[in-house]
Amino acid sequence: MDIRTQKHPKIATKHQDGLVNGYLIPLYNIHDGFFAKGAEPKQVYLTVINPSEKKGPHLHFIRTGFFTCIKGNIKVVLKTAEGYKEFYSGENHDFLSIEVPVGTPALLVNIGEIEAFVLNMPNPAWTPTMDDEHAADFGDYMAD
Numbered sequence: 001m002d003i004r005t006q007k008h009p010k011i012a013t014k015h016q017d018g019l020v021n022g023y024l025i026p027l028y029n030i031h032d033g034f035f036a037k038g039a040e041p042k043q044v045y046l047t048v049i050n051p052s053e054k055k056g057p058h059l060h061f062i063r064t065g066f067f068t069c070i071k072g073n074i075k076v077v078l079k080t081a082e083g084y085k086e087f088y089s090g091e092n093h094d095f096l097s098i099e100v101p102v103g104t105p106a107l108l109v110n111i112g113e114i115e116a117f118v119l120n121m122p123n124p125a126w127t128p129t130m131d132d133e134h135a136a137d138f139g140d141y142m143a144d
Contacts, residue, residue, distance in 0.1 A: 003078060003080070003085060003087075003098070003099060003100075003101070003104075004034065004098075004099040005087060005096050005097060005098050005099070006032075006034045006096070006097045007094035007095070007096055008025045008026060008027055008068070008094060008095040008096070008097065009025070009094065010023040010024075010025055011023055011024050011025070011026070025070075025095050027068055027070075027095070027097065027119065028041060028044075028121065034097065035066070039064060039123050040123065041066060041121030041122065041123055042122065042123045042124050042125040043121065043122055043123075043124075043125035043126060044119055044120070044121050045119070045120055045126070046117055046118070046119060046120075047108075047118050047120055048115050048116065048117055048118070049072075049074065049108060049109075049110040049115065049116045049118060050110060050115060051110055051112060051113050051114060051115065051116075052110060052113075053109075053110050054107060054108060054109045054110070055107075055108045056105075056106055056107040056108055056136065056138075057077070057079070057105050057106060057107040057135075057136040057137070057138040057141075058105070058106065058133050058134060058135055058136050059103060059104060059105040059106065059134050059136045060100075060102060060103075060132045060133065060134070061102060061103060061132060061134065062102065062124065062130065062132040063102065063122045063123060063124055063126065063130075063132060064099065064100065064101055064102050064122065064123050065099070065100040065106070065120050065121075065122050066097055066098070066099050066100070066120070066121040066122070066123075067089065067097065067098050067100065067108065067118055067119070067120055067121075068089055068095055068096070068097040068098075068118065068119045068121075069089040069090035069091075069093075069095065069096075069116055069117065069118045069119075070090075070095060070117050070118070070119055071090070071091065071114070071115070071116065071117035072090050072091065072110060072112045072114050072115060072116035072117060073088065073089070073090030073091060073092050073093060073110075073111050073112045073116065074088070074089055074090055074108055074109060074110055074111060074112075074116045074118060075087070075088055075108075075109045075111050076088075076089065076098045076100070076106060076107070076108055076109075077106065077107040077109065077138070077141065078098075078100060078104055078105070078106050079104070079105040079106075079136065079138065079141070080104065084138075084141050088111075089118075090112070090116065105136030105137075105138070106136075107136075107138055107141070109143075
């Protein structure tokens with residue numbers, strides 16, 4: 001299974017006088033080729049993970065998820081045929097975006113001491129009546 005990821009560099013923003021006043025981080029651009037045609041996000045929502053807490057493990061049979069931590073830091077663990085794969089996203093990890101394909105069990109772990117703000121950009125869009133969250137067994141996962 002090929003899991004796609006994409007780093008998002010900070011781009012300095014400046015006042016009219018040329019002095020840096022901050023930065024922007026482009027997370028989604030239809031022209032960058034990260035999302036396959038037809039697999040582009042259909043929704044963007046924020047999920048927040050409390051410090052040292054986790055969401056999952058679970059999987060979806062209907063939708064693909066694309067996760068990017070925009071505040072704090074998370075570890076995303078995916079269970080694949082080749083074993084567990086760990087990815088890191090957030091302020092200390094280039095705001096990495098991670099694709100979680102349909103049918104792939106995933107675990108999101110806040111590895112910091114502040115709330116982690118995570119954007120999910122699913123396809124298709126999530127609805128409260130979708131009934132597409134299924135438990136996954138990570139009993140053999142050994143965290144470092």
